[in-house]
Amino acid sequence: MSSETLKIPQATAKRLPLYYRFLKNLHSAGKLRVSSAELSEAVKVDSATIRRDFSYFGALGKKGYGYNVDYLLSFFRKTLDQDELTKVALVGVGNLGTALLNYNFLKNNNTKISVAFDIDEAKIGSTMSGVTIYHMDDMEKVLEELGISIAILTVPAPYAQSITDRLAKANVKGILNFTPARLTVPATMRVHHIDLAVELQSLVYFLKHYGVNEVEEIEE
Amino acid sequence: MSSETLKIPQATAKRLPLYYRFLKNLHSAGKLRVSSAELSEAVKVDSATIRRDFSYFGALGKKGYGYNVDYLLSFFRKTLDQDELTKVALVGVGNLGTALLNYNFLKNNNTKISVAFDIDEAKIGSTMSGVTIYHMDDMEKVLEELGISIAILTVPAPYAQSITDRLAKANVKGILNFTPARLTVPATMRVHHIDLAVELQSLVYFLKHYGVNEVEEIEE
């Protein structure tokens, strides 16, 4: 029995955190109202798309006026469960894992890396940015104790699948996967891939082959 | 005049580096042929989608047989310009920037961070993983000298836009943006956003609201 809310399109769901972030900016800047056109300029999403996205949640705005920033902000805070802290585990405290640990997700989201795991004895038992690093052997136990259901995976690719299998058994439901491995998971889990190498390579490809808006030649 | 190849769908273009990576794995493993079904299992993309993707480049396979790994690999190497090295600049050598510097993109791609920029005097002039860190004041000059047209942006968000404007003037055409800022760029540029916080938050949202395939209750 999941929080039975409505099933909005996935594309919309992915934009919600973005809207939330910019609404916070507007709020800090003291803005009281905002139009879909203004928001569009800020988040670089078509204004019609923004209105459509919002409309899945009912009529949040007023015709001829726009949206009340405070109202919208508190609405999204509830919708995005920003009131309760979501605890996340980090598996693999290497280059990337360390960067993520040092970054304070809390500043913007109510999401926090609460615990980390590694196999490097030099790191185990120590604390980074207030987060204790445990041995992988203790992973299942610690995850259960803390009731954690989301993990960030930043281990070398060859270990990704077997660790994923362990996470699945430990009742973890979501993985943010930074490794190049394509994980096999039970249907009850969800994986978001962040594939930096693919992202970089596809950017190169687009630039080479899509002649990014080459200024239209003016024939003479 | 961009390499006048064909205009394949963007979704396909984003999968090409993925295919390439797994083909290299297959090659290393000594496999000579592969079917779309096998590849599908490995990269977690529907086999019909894979065949469709490949078909944009002509008939690369053989009916009843599948695809020749070597042939496919060399085809994609050419298509993805893996023969020539693409030089990339890194702007902002902090937590995240350092992790990217230490990571050797070359292992898998012919893409390399060749130069880095920062404002921290402690870092400027030093070398990390063989990459020299220059002062931001020298950015335009160095970028031009090296003929770099792609940059990775890992600076604090408030500086992202003004640095982007400088990059645009310096003839950079692509930005891999890790900052939460939504950049305004000329139509001649392309930005890929990697928004870790959004990625994490939307994962949380999906798990909470989409009840990831809750095991169908068996009514008794």
Add this chain to the structure above:
DNA sequence: AAAACATTGTTATCCATTTCACATAAAACT
């Protein structure tokens, strides 16, 4: 060499998402 088999390439269909365009209604102005 024939029969059985495997797998592509593609057509047709489906689905999700974006965008247009405008009726509607509230707000701002005169």
Add this chain to the structure above:
DNA sequence: AGTTTTATGTGAAATGGATAACAATGTTTT
């Protein structure tokens, strides 16, 4: 109070992408 302006919410159309399904065709087996 009436008029004009503004900006929402949404039907309808357009776009973009994924998938089912299968004829075509080469491969493998006997």
